[in-house]
Amino acid sequence: MYVDATLGGGGHAEAILERIIPGGRLIGIDRDDDATAEASRRLQRFGEAAVIVRENFTAIKEVLHSLGLSQVDGILFDLGASSMQFENADRGFSFAAAGPLDMRMDRRQPVTAAEIVNRRPEEELAGLIWRYGEERWSRRIARAIVRARPLSTTTALAEVVAGAIPRRSWPRGIHPATRTFQALRIAVNDELRNLENAIPDAAEALREAGRLCAITFHSLEDRTVKHTFLRLSRGCTSPPGTSASSSQERRWLRILTRKPITPSPEEIARNPRARSAKLRAAERINEVEQ
Ligand SMILES: C[S@@+](CC[C@H](N)C(=O)[O-])C[C@H]1O[C@@H](n2cnc3c(N)ncnc32)[C@H](O)[C@@H]1O
Incomplete structure (x- = not known):
């Protein structure tokens, strides 16, 4: 079970359902109704394997709870605005x-x-x-x-x-x-605050060894992802999304990308919008330090 927390037009979701978890299920979240409508069309052929929810990704735990789920195998954030949003003049992004x-x-x-x-x-x-x-x-x-x-x-x-x-x-x-x-x-x-709040909840929603990936498009987003990953990898009181204190320190994530992964020149030539993309990935761990 995967979550695409930024569904957009459903391009990543489609690739995940086809290539990464064939036969598996995906929950796609987006707060834009144009995006959920477009993704519904694109993912129709997957039937009930693709569940689409119009929500803010800060509500990831509530979304999973409402579907009777507590833990998932992978969560993807592909941040910023979509081509669909930029290209539709009525949306006012461009x-x-x-x-x-x-x-x-x-x-x-x-x-x-x-x-x-x-x-x-x-x-x-x-x-x-x-x-x-x-x-x-x-x-x-x-x-x-x-x-x-x-x-x-x-x-x-x-x-x-x-x-x-x-x-x-x-x-x-x-x-x-x-x-x-x-x-x-x-x-x-409120993009940066949403991101800062959602990553700890996403980390908590992963099963052990589950993976969290975030693609960013500018330095403020990348810094937010980097620092939040670091905080969750160094040990903090549980649960990670709150300031509640506990005597136990827990490490929630192991960072898999010490430096972010960036697109190759060939990929940029094929898709110029990818030129500033940075991918960071982390794995859920469950280590308690006394
Ligand atoms: C870069 S696009 C994703 C494109 C998508 N990966 C695809 O393959 O088409 C980012 C999407 O995330 C959505 N988004 C951004 N912040 C969000 C949030 N806090 N909650 C839910 N959706 C959000 C935007 O509405 C937009 O559709």
Whole structure:
């Protein structure tokens, strides 16, 4: 039994069901209803072997519990937004075509990018663009956004951001608004906190020797995975997702990838979107230290 915690269009899920666990079962989780609809179509031929759940992956334990399961053999996180989300202008993830300032993966949630862009104080905007975009021009960008408010489209926002960065400092090879868009997306979807909370619960949901894999696409995600894996591999009080203290220290994971696995030049040539991908893997252990 495997869990694909970031089902998207179901590409990984399909490969897992076909090649890794033929005849086995998979639970696919995604909080985006476009993703669950697309994956349902793609995985239809597997019948009851593929169970699709629209949920936040932070609820992984509850999802398993509701299906009468407590432990699984493998869990995959393929993080960030999907091609489907980026390519549909109406979702507002991309500045490549005009769309509403939305960026919600789960459209049931109230906070959109428009709410953050048009209502948050300048200081808060600058802080989140700095923290989640690692953008050195965050203050100037926040000031320009506040002056241009209200903004309603992705392309209008991208123009304001580009105009706020001196042309000689535009990053090479990416649009000058890329970092700001990343920051807004992370903030709208609370991506890093969700990840930090979900990994310990995922570790707990694995059977002994079960495997946890995470694919990240930028340094903030990778750092979060690396540090959370390290914490769970060094011993912490149980259960790993809480701060409850206990006299026993338990090591939950053994890290299998000291350095992350990155795609080969051939793979990048075939799939340019993979160029910044990093894969980290860990194995569930059950060691108690007195
Ligand atoms: C990079 S895509 C995954 C693509 C997928 N591996 C495939 O083969 O098509 C990431 C997916 O994770 C989903 N996602 C991101 N954060 C999530 C969360 N906290 N809970 C549930 N789904 C999430 C997004 O909605 C998106 O569909």
